[in-house]
Amino acid sequence: MKTVSAFANYLDGRIIFGIKDDRTVLGVENVQQLMLQVEHAINDEISPRPSYTLSTCTREGCQLVVLSVCKGLNPPYYYQNRAYMRSDTSTAPVDAAQLRQLVLQGRALAYEELPASKQDLSFKQLEAEFQKVLGIEALNNDLLKTLGLVNRQGYTYAGQLLSDSPGPYHASLDIARFGESSSIFLHRESLEDCSVLYQYHRVLELLDAWYAQYEQVSGFYREKRIQIPREACREALVNALVHRDYSLRVGIRVAAYPDRLEITSPGGLPSGLSLAEYLSGRISVPRNAILAQVFHRLSIMERFATGVRRIQESYMDFLQKPSFLVTENTVTVVLPKVSYTEVHERKVYVSNRKAVQQRVLSLFFTTETITRSDVEHQLGISITSAKRVLAGMVQSYLVKKEGDGPATRYRRM
Template sequence: MKFKESITNTFLKTVSAFANYGDGEINFGVKDDGTVVGVKDPVQTCLNIENKINDSIRPQVDYRLHIDEQTNVITLKIFQGLYPPYFYKEKAYKRNDSASVPVDSLELSRLILEGQNCSYDSLPSHASNLHFSILEKALQKKIGIEKLTPDLLITLGLREKNGKYTNAGALFADENDYRGIDLVKFGDNINVMLDRAQIEKVSVLKLYQDALQKYRQYYQNEVIDGAYRRKNEQIPENAFREAIANAIVHRTWDVNAQIKVAMFDDRIEVTSPGGLPKGLSKEEYLAGQLSILRNPIIANIFFRLGLIEQFSTGIQRILAAYADSKTQPQFSIFENSIKIVLPVVKMELQGVSEDANEVYSILQSAPLSSSHISQETSFSKNKVLNLLEELIQKGYVVKICNGRGTKYRRSK
């Protein structure tokens, strides 16, 4: 809401800003401190406001005027337009704190795309002579195609009928000019880098695959216990997959910036360029109730390949991976970036001791013997047996077989 004591042309900048980026109100006859003073001759003032808007803003904006007959305050309600950008004196404006300022060239290009109902990944690319062996192998494996033909590239939105590739085509090509992922494994603090991988100028599928490989290197191990082979995950793989896929699919690709993946002993931070798409609130984003696709072509191919499921379920799937964990993911949303923090899982069962929770956290997929649990926890075998009995009594763990072959697994 914006307050105006008198009528000057500066309010037209705010009209442009609200029409471009979201509904808003301007109250005429109210001082900046909120003091109501009203306007003289409100009917004539409304006519003046209408004339100024109709003569100065292009294209025409949708607005409503209302006069409070008791206070003589005029409320101008501006609605977000369907065909941005909306210009005042050949400039498009946005709100910046309490001021209306001109948008920069990047923001203007995004407004133009929005007004044309286009996405960046659908625009023609300057790239030529592209190759798609990585995508072709993925499609052969997932949906059984024989060859990635030019017609199929057109169907997928990677190429136009005139032979030119789209930006999505360049992003899926084996080699391209896009900055990808900057992945760092840190030691005890951010001053200690144990490993760094600059994954860039390659297919977005390779970005996904290489990031997943690094995750498995540092946060997964395979344990053999008798006849069983068990995968131990410090951080749920499903959660990391979703975080990386979301970063690739939903980031802004029209900026020269990398996805940042920071790996620590107790967490992974995934930061992607670009805030939320226009029209999507933080609450809707976190609840997974609405999905506005910034890059629909990229999202569709990731969906076809099974790398993402429904377009609006990513955050909910991350949360589901931590359903039984004491530690929970964190989501930070900024104007120009989104950060997802995936902590190491720590189980917390109700009504049992902290040590019993530690034992339960080790029991993941395959049944384990008490000896193996003792090795992983550093608890004595007798203590492990007592903790297992505590978990059995509470219904969290079940015993399989008896005697020397006795093993234990989660009850659910």
């Protein structure tokens, strides 16, 4: 009956009577009697009554009884006052947080729709954001209702999260900057009792300082370069704030290392979203639709279901790639620092071919002929990129190639 509870709570499943755990087929002697016993047990011991069917089948000449249980519409489904879930090949009781989620599913509610635990709330920061982005005069009660931050019972939990002072232990965020090892703290800050909007702006402010753009001399020019794509940082942070499980009293963790940034949010993937669908970035199952809508109206979220794809696209021109670590209770996005290797040079130099060719032609101001090595060192590019640039200039009749092998030189035409 524990397994029946688990299937009814989470996922359709089948229980086959007449087969041992090692898959040895024994069969059922009295099929009708067993089916009656199973039916009575479910009706008497599982509450509320789940949807199920009993059928028979034959295997290796033996009759079997198949109990098919459907995922129910009114969870939680209890067996002896406890709700269960499947964990690998076993069945285990759900914990307090999982039970809350089942209760909310049964009531067709998201956690953010529940009444706020604190009703004395102010929205100065939210009002300022709407005034800046949408040009409203004031954040009145009608707009709060439209946004889903208040209803007939008062403020919702989403409203509490967006308020100036939601109270301690609500939606905390810890951010730390580490040195060469995780035991060396260069900066540590806990963002509690503040709006999720303040968390968003404060974290970005710190990350912009820690992973600031820098300039590097390449050939005759200074070029701006990044350490971690800012768009990736922003999208990973927004995803953590909007899609985390707020029923868990655990904070978001932002860890800044010399070689990478890690953002971990509490709660696994939302129910109904597979890992493959999450990584494809084409399907959106927002855990907190009210928060997502507010962030969208404030132009913080551009479109639903684009965050993961935008993170991946921001690394398109680099060898380093982001990674996504998903467990039952957490989602972690790892953003590595980038290095300007041949992949990025192709974007910088080939896409801006005329400017690059002009820089090569400027080398002839002081000499009649140049080598591939001259282009490589003066422009600060790789051997492959230098060959590609010179080959294109030969085809365009900008330079003439003389000699072969190590003796190859190029003369302006």
